[in-house]
Amino acid sequence: MKSILHFNGTQRAVQSKDWHSEIISGGYRAVIFDCDGTLVESSETHFQSFNGALQAQGHQMDRGWYYARTGLNRLAILTAFSTQTAPGLDIARAARDSIKTFIELSSVVTPIADTKYLVDALKSSHQLAVGTNAEVEVATASLQAVDQLQYFKTIVSISDGLAAKPAPDIFLEATKRLGFLHAETLVIEDSPEGVKAAIAAGLDVIQLLLD
Structure with a gap:
């Protein structure tokens, strides 16, 4: 997999086969992973859960509209949909219903091979966390589905009352919980919003370039 390492204001291409060596040589002791699109392939499952919740309200x-917004949090997606398409939408109900449906469907979520390999390589030597715009119960269901939940010290999510990415709050809190300096902490992300959040938090970040 191709990726870009954003490091100290610079950028350079990095192949996934070199991620582990970059982490070791860079002196990183902790790694924060995004969840959806980084650790797990879940976009279609999220789409189905959103659509099921919306169909219940007609x-x-x-x-295509959804896939253009996969980096946004649930309320941002539903608010945009309501504004553009469904002014009378009960957003709170749609959010609850879509979370429930996603959890019911989560067994079909699949791991992303290159990041799964990286987690396996780091799980005994580094402190790992998840920082996600998803709700904690959604991230937990996804990680359980791919048998990776046990490798992460903490999940920091929108459920913690933090501002969603691209605000830096989720990554700042994850860094605090892991207990390492910013210079010792690396983020792995796929979305533009997540990359912006990591950089705003003062963290280096590997940006996945997914096909």
Whole structure:
């Protein structure tokens, strides 16, 4: 997998086969992973859960519209959908219903091979965390589905009452919980919002370039 390492204001290409050596040579002692699109492939499952919740209120979400917004948090997606398509949408109900449906469907979520390999390589030597715009119960269900939950010291999420990415709050809190200096902590992310959040938090970040 291709990726870009954002380091101290610079950028350079890095192949996934070199991630582990970059982490060791860079002196990183802790790694914060995004969840959806980084650790797990869950976009279609999220789309189905959103659509099921919206259909219960008489609405339909276009797949392309959703896929253009996968880096956003649930309330941001539903608010945008309501503003553009469904002014009378009960957003709180749609959020609850979509979370419930996602958890019910989560067994079909699959791991992303290159980051799974990296977690396996780091789990005994580094402190690992998840920092996600998803709710904690959604992230937990995804990680359980791919048998990776046990490798992460903590999950920091929108459920903690923190501002969603691209605000830096989730990554700042994850860094605090892991207990290492910013210079010793690396973020692995796929979305532009997540990369912006990591940089705003003063952290180096590997940005996945997914096909």
